[in-house]
Amino acid sequence: MKESLPNVCDHIQMMPAYEPVTPAEVLARRLGFASKDIIKLDANENPYAPVEAVRHALAQTHNLNRYPDPQQRALREALSQYHALPVENILAGAGADELIDLLMRLFLQPGDAVVNCPPTFGMYAFDANLQGARVVDVYRRPDFSLDLPALEAVVEKECPKLLFLASPNNPDGSLLPCAELERLLALPVVVVLDEAYVEFAAPGCTMINEVPRRSNLVVLRTFSKWAGLAGLRVGYGVFPAWMMEHLWKMKQPYNLSVAGSVAAVVSIEHADALCCFASRIVAERERFYKEVQKVPWLFPFPSQANFILCHVKGRDARTVRQRLAERGILVRYFDKPRLENSIRISIGTPDQMDALLAALLEMN
Ligand SMILES: Cc1ncc(COP(=O)(O)O)c(C=O)c1O
Known part of the structure; x- marks a missing residue:
């Protein structure tokens, strides 16, 4: 048979x-x-x-037989205080990678467009492909700056739902100037600004505190780089309020591990x-x-x-x-x-x- x-x-x-x-x-x-x-x-x-206190706190963590808090209260509250941002706008994930994937799943149906600006972090195109989305590439210029007129034209023509931008960008390390971000935020698209490396940039380069004032800006961060926790997989995002109820529905209940949460909270205490x-x-x-x-x-x-x-x-x-x-x-x-x-x-x-x-x- x-x-x-x-x-x-x-x-x-x-x-x-x-x-x-x-x-x-x-x-x-x-x-x-x-x-x-x-x-x-x-x-x-x-x-x-990671700072010595992280290792110490992990060694003292005795509830590894229990599932973690699905609402990630300890970490979200620590992040809220650290950034002076409302806890309601914050969600943590198993690395920024998980949050990139969640955003794709929140917005993209097969055939929907997402704008990518290569060369850049490979997970944007990877996760969009997983959704069967159309990845519309708008290449950076030879100095890795964005081609703003091309981006504006593509948004008008393709009606993408999401635009992914890393600042500093991986692999070249260039920053997105604020004035350029402003121009892009005026477009009818959700702008996901990935600040995985912003702690290594000049002070004041982050846009994280802008999120509650904007309806189409998401900022992603990670503990993998500045806090040295890549192996524990902890990232977070600050999202406009209107996205949060859907993200809560979608995320895996136990996406942030007990160890990751402990290490991230202690890292913030030792910022x-x-x-x-x-x-x-x-x-x-x-x-x-x-x-x-x-x-x-x-x-x-x-x-x-x-x-x-x-x-x-x-x-x-x-x-x-x-x-x-x-x-x-x-x-x-x-x-x-x-x-x-x-x-x-x-x-x-x-x-x-x-x-x-x-x-x-x-x-x-
Ligand atoms: C731009 C960018 N965003 C996100 C990530 C992944 O972060 P995480 O380790 O929190 O998943 C990387 C990792 O190299 C990266 O280069």
Whole structure:
């Protein structure tokens, strides 16, 4: 008898898989290094461990056999005080990634349009594809600034529901100027401003406090970068009031783990210490930006985030990535429009960046 099994949805069959970075332990094994000897500069993580109080609080957490609070009260209240924003507008997720997915599911039916501004964070297109939505790409200019006239024309023509913008943008680290955001907020579209890296930008660059005053602005944040909690998966968003009742209906009840909530609340209590670590990373970024210019075939872009994108000229960026990997140094390689023959380097500790600089200079 012929076995008859259901077909996988057409749009899932068609969509490309997301390409995550390979875990450091796996690469270490492959390259013949001990994990501790790998210098991991490929995923924009924080090179510093979470504050000591986080580890202490996790060790003292005794209710891991219980489900977490579906209403995320402790974290939402801590965030409300930290940002001086109403708790009613705040929702946390298993990383900003989960909130990006929730927004797509809230607004997009198959065939609906979402505007993406590549090169940018890959999850916007990935999650839109999962919904069977149409991803309308409006490419950034060669300096990674937005093409505002093209965006305005696309919004008029395609009537998209959502426009995703990262500021600072991944992978180049550029900021979206306030005046440009204002122009985009005047359009009939929900603007999702992803501020995953804003803690590494100049003070005052955030738009998070604007959300309650706007009906079409969402701001996303994460504990993965500045707080060093990438492994615990904690992000949050500030949403206009009218979206919240629907988000509450949709979210998985236990999306924020007990451990993630404890670690994030303690991180907020130690925000000053975390800001010091962020300042160290920023100082290292600026030093590295100057030093890397001594490598004649690397062309770095100024960045407001915890990474620096470099165009590679006169040699093959894939080979550069490979030769660094052979020394246990992992960087991210790109070869796609606007990112031809490029590498993105996350900012590590000064020692790690010195090791990278030495390796790059030896390749001359
Ligand atoms: C722009 C941007 N947004 C969001 C994320 C993901 O954040 P999270 O770890 O909170 O899911 C990343 C991760 O690299 C990112 O680059």
